[in-house]
Amino acid sequence: MTFLIHTYGCQMNVRDTEAVTALLVAAGHTPVALEAEADAIIVNSCSVRGKAEDKAIGKLRQLAAGKRKHPGRIVGAMGCMSQRLGPELFKLVPRLDFAAGTRSERHMPRLVAAAAAGAGRQLALGTVDDPEVPHLHQPGSMSAYVTVLLGCNRRCSYCIVPDVRGPEYSRPPSEILDEARALIAAGTSEITLLGQSVLNYGRTRDVWQGAPPSAGGYREPFPRLLEAVSALPGLRRLRFTSGHPSGCTEQLARAMRELPCVCAHLHLPVQSGSDRILGLMRRGYKAEDYVAAVARLRAAVPDCAITSDTIVGFPTETEADFEATRALMARVGFDNTFIFKYSPRPGTPAAEMADDVPAEVKEHRNRVLLEDQDRIGLALNEAWVGRVAEVLTEGPSLRNAARWAGRSSQNKIVIFAPRPGMAVNDLARVRVTRAKPQTLYGKLVEQGA
Numbered sequence: 001m002t003f004l005i006h007t008y009g010c011q012m013n014v015r016d017t018e019a020v021t022a023l024l025v026a027a028g029h030t031p032v033a034l035e036a037e038a039d040a041i042i043v044n045s046c047s048v049r050g051k052a053e054d055k056a057i058g059k060l061r062q063l064a065a066g067k068r069k070h071p072g073r074i075v076g077a078m079g080c081m082s083q084r085l086g087p088e089l090f091k092l093v094p095r096l097d098f099a100a101g102t103r104s105e106r107h108m109p110r111l112v113a114a115a116a117a118g119a120g121r122q123l124a125l126g127t128v129d130d131p132e133v134p135h136l137h138q139p140g141s142m143s144a145y146v147t148v149l150l151g152c153n154r155r156c157s158y159c160i161v162p163d164v165r166g167p168e169y170s171r172p173p174s175e176i177l178d179e180a181r182a183l184i185a186a187g188t189s190e191i192t193l194l195g196q197s198v199l200n201y202g203r204t205r206d207v208w209q210g211a212p213p214s215a216g217g218y219r220e221p222f223p224r225l226l227e228a229v230s231a232l233p234g235l236r237r238l239r240f241t242s243g244h245p246s247g248c249t250e251q252l253a254r255a256m257r258e259l260p261c262v263c264a265h266l267h268l269p270v271q272s273g274s275d276r277i278l279g280l281m282r283r284g285y286k287a288e289d290y291v292a293a294v295a296r297l298r299a300a301v302p303d304c305a306i307t308s309d310t311i312v313g314f315p316t317e318t319e320a321d322f323e324a325t326r327a328l329m330a331r332v333g334f335d336n337t338f339i340f341k342y343s344p345r346p347g348t349p350a351a352e353m354a355d356d357v358p359a360e361v362k363e364h365r366n367r368v369l370l371e372d373q374d375r376i377g378l379a380l381n382e383a384w385v386g387r388v389a390e391v392l393t394e395g396p397s398l399r400n401a402a403r404w405a406g407r408s409s410q411n412k413i414v415i416f417a418p419r420p421g422m423a424v425n426d427l428a429r430v431r432v433t434r435a436k437p438q439t440l441y442g443k444l445v446e447q448g449a
Ligand code: 5AD
Pocket: 048, 049, 158, 159, 160, 269, 271, 309, 310, 311, 340, 341, 342, 343, 344, 345
């Protein structure tokens, strides 16, 4: 059969889609790019905000309605929303063939086969603490995600993730290293280590038991993992996401400075700049702690880019709370911020509070922060003009095929005129000549290794 997976949500979902794709390929199925060519269409869904769920349900309904035109088409759901809604999903999308929750990826070939055999509605809701998830890859991609930490134990009051992705499970380092080695052997040069709160790696399970001491003297489990992965021959870049201030220790800062392929970027969501709101969110830090965490990283890696997520309109957020967020954003100077309007998620502690910030106030605060961020991001990017960025080339730019695009260590998109015969996956040195809030433009200096 041919199949297509639509992916909503975060990098974890992108990773799960890739693993399921590899599983279905191993079962003899063929991935296609167009819906019209697909016998089976699967929606990998997100649950993080109401809007994300509305989008996934809308898509599933549209696909199910398309069965009239495409008889025999199979429509399935997987991911966080399936996990949250379970059997309910069949009420919302009556013609859905199957739904699989998180950590149930290994059942997908069976679900597709059962649907094809006309077995009727299928539901696979694994327990969310099942560590047995497939970590398969589609070979040959230049940049790959490797999951190191499943689930999340943090329980921020607004967040559905612990419910849908279960408790933390840190994978054994040997497994992670084997996976990274195989990726590198198949042509990958950039690896991003994934975890909802990735710096918590090894904090709830002693993963380094019995291993020889770290060569660099790292005692904390995550910096040790960075050291081990960055030592793999052939790896050019190592990234990790997402961070939490409690993990921004001196050892992490030193690892980011000393380890050769670790990139100068951390996604470190702050969520709010108001201590009162941070308390209600149960984030476990105050604004000053966050600022100190960023200062530790920047003291070790002065060029380190910091990006963030911010929620506007959390219950009881006042104008003064919002101004505290603006002030913190200005003080830290984020390279980029993703701004979200608060959305109550059923079953979370924050959903017990009234969602009392009016929609138009959320909208207004959202707009103000976007404008602030554009200004701040532009100023930070303009500081790159005249400097040389090291760029891992990705190929012709989408907007202008005569130009090439790549990313700097700071994860900024850099556009430049390629040299003749330039290859994808080269390390190029580009002198920046112009900056926009999200993009740098420049001229090639010399070809890297
Ligand atoms: N409402 C709005 N935004 C949310 N996020 C997580 N839960 C919610 C919610 N209930 C945001 C956070 C998180 C990002 C992935 O989504 O900012 O970092």
